[in-house]
Amino acid sequence: DIQMTQSPSSLSASIGDRVTITCLASQDISKNLNWYQQIPGKAPKLLIYDASNLKTGVPSRFSGSGSVTYFTLTITNLQPEDFATYYCQHYDNVPSITFGQGTRLEIK
Amino acid sequence: EVQLLQSEPEVKKPGESLRISCQASGYSFTMYWVGWVRQMPGKGPECMGFIYPGDSDTRYSPSFQGLVTISADTSVSTVYLQWSSLKASDSAIYYCARMEDYYDFWSAYHKPKNFDHWGQGTLVTVSS
Numbered sequence: 001d002i003q004m005t006q007s008p009s010s011l012s013a014s015i016g017d018r019v020t021i022t023c024l025a026s027q028d029i030s031k032n033l034n035w036y037q038q039i040p041g042k043a044p045k046l047l048i049y050d051a052s053n054l055k056t057g058v059p060s061r062f063s064g065s066g067s068v069t070y071f072t073l074t075i076t077n078l079q080p081e082d083f084a085t086y087y088c089q090h091y092d093n094v095p096s097i098t099f100g101q102g103t104r105l106e107i108k
Numbered sequence: 109e110v111q112l113l114q115s116e117p118e119v120k121k122p123g124e125s126l127r128i129s130c131q132a133s134g135y136s137f138t139m140y141w142v143g144w145v146r147q148m149p150g151k152g153p154e155c156m157g158f159i160y161p162g163d164s165d166t167r168y169s170p171s172f173q174g175l176v177t178i179s180a181d182t183s184v185s186t187v188y189l190q191w192s193s194l195k196a197s198d199s200a201i202y203y204c205a206r207m208e209d210y211y212d213f214w215s216a217y218h219k220p221k222n223f224d225h226w227g228q229g230t231l232v233t234v235s236s
Contacts, residue, residue, distance in 0.1 A: 001170075034222040036153075043203050043226035044145075044153060055224070087152055091221040095167035097143075097155040 002026050002093055006086075006100035012108040017078045021103045023071040023088035032092040035064055035073045038102075039084045047086075048073065075105075083107050110134040112142075112204050112227035119233045120194050127190035128230045130204030137185040138162035141207035141220040144178060144189045147229075148200045158207055158220055159187060194234045201229045 003026040013019050023033065031051035036044040046055050048064035051071055061076045075082055088100040115129045130142065143158035157168035161180040168178070180187045187204055205223035212219045 032221065036223075038153075043205075043229055044223070045226070046222055046224050049208070049222050049224075089153075089155075089222070091219070094219045094221075095155075095157065095169055097169065097220070099153045099155070102152045 001096055002029060002090055002098055004088055004090055004098055004100040006088060006103050008103060009101065010104040010106065012106050013078055014108045015078055015080060018074065018076045019078065019105065020075075021073045021086055021105075023066075023073070023100050025069045025071070025090060025092075028068050029090045029092035031067050032090055033064075033066070033071050034089045034091070035062075036087045036089065036099075037082075037084045038087065044087060080107075110206060110225040112206065112225060114202075114204060114227040114230045117231040117233070119235070121236055122194055122196055122234055124194050124234075125190070125192050126194055126232065127188050128202060128232065129186050129188050130227050131184065131186045132206065133185060135206070138182055141209055142180070142187045143205050143207050143220065143223060144176075144187075145203045145205060145223065146172075146200045147203065153203070156189070156202075160218075161185075161187065194232075196234050196236075199232060199234045201231050203227055203229045 005024045033051045035048040038044040052064045085102045085104045111133045113131045141158045144156040146154045156172040159166045159178045177190045204227040206225040207220035209218045209220045
């Protein structure tokens with residue numbers, strides 16, 4: 001199975017900051033990676049698909065990059081509604097679709 | 109507007125059977141994969157499997173193969189997740205989600221790739 005390792009597991013930041021979350025795949029997954037945001041008590045929400053494509057309606061302060069085994073999600077100019085948990089998810093080995101363990105973004 | 113409406117929370121005893129549902133609207137039900145995702149308390153999401161209602165093609169993640177059954181009824185645009193014998197460890201929130209796909213030339217197959225619209229979740233509690 002392909003393992004997805006996110007870092008950090010938690011992160012504190014202030015409104016207006018820029019943060020970067022990393023997702024490392026245990027083997028080459030090309031660009032077969034997505035990013036989600038989950039607010040407590042809500043379902044996850046797709047932000048970025050295919051490593052770097054912004055889903056329609058998602059603010060442009062979110063961006064994704066990477067390929068092969070190393071991927072990043074960057075959020076610039078943090079807003080109050082961005083404080084949530086973020087997950088990466090690969091789809092390189094369907095039907096095995098795996099999420100990372102999550103990165104919790106908290107207000108400093 | 110794409111919507112996925114899930115059934116109400118359930119409280120069951122170990123050994124009981126259960127079927128939860130996910131009714132889709134706002135898109136062509138037979139043309140998208142629908143997946144089920146488990147989220148245990150304080151943990152990340154886990155993909156259990158998915159179904160293509162157009163032809164009932166169903167795939168399970170290895171961790172869930174044989175433990176649950178996914179089915180669909182196109183007459184009511186609804187996907188189901190069922191257990192024949194629940195365990196306490198099945199207690200979790202279960203989400204259904206529509207899945208976008210891509211064409212894989214090697215397998216000549218439309219493979220699901222992400223979960224683009226989600227239901228509100230169904231809390232399943234299994235306790236004696």
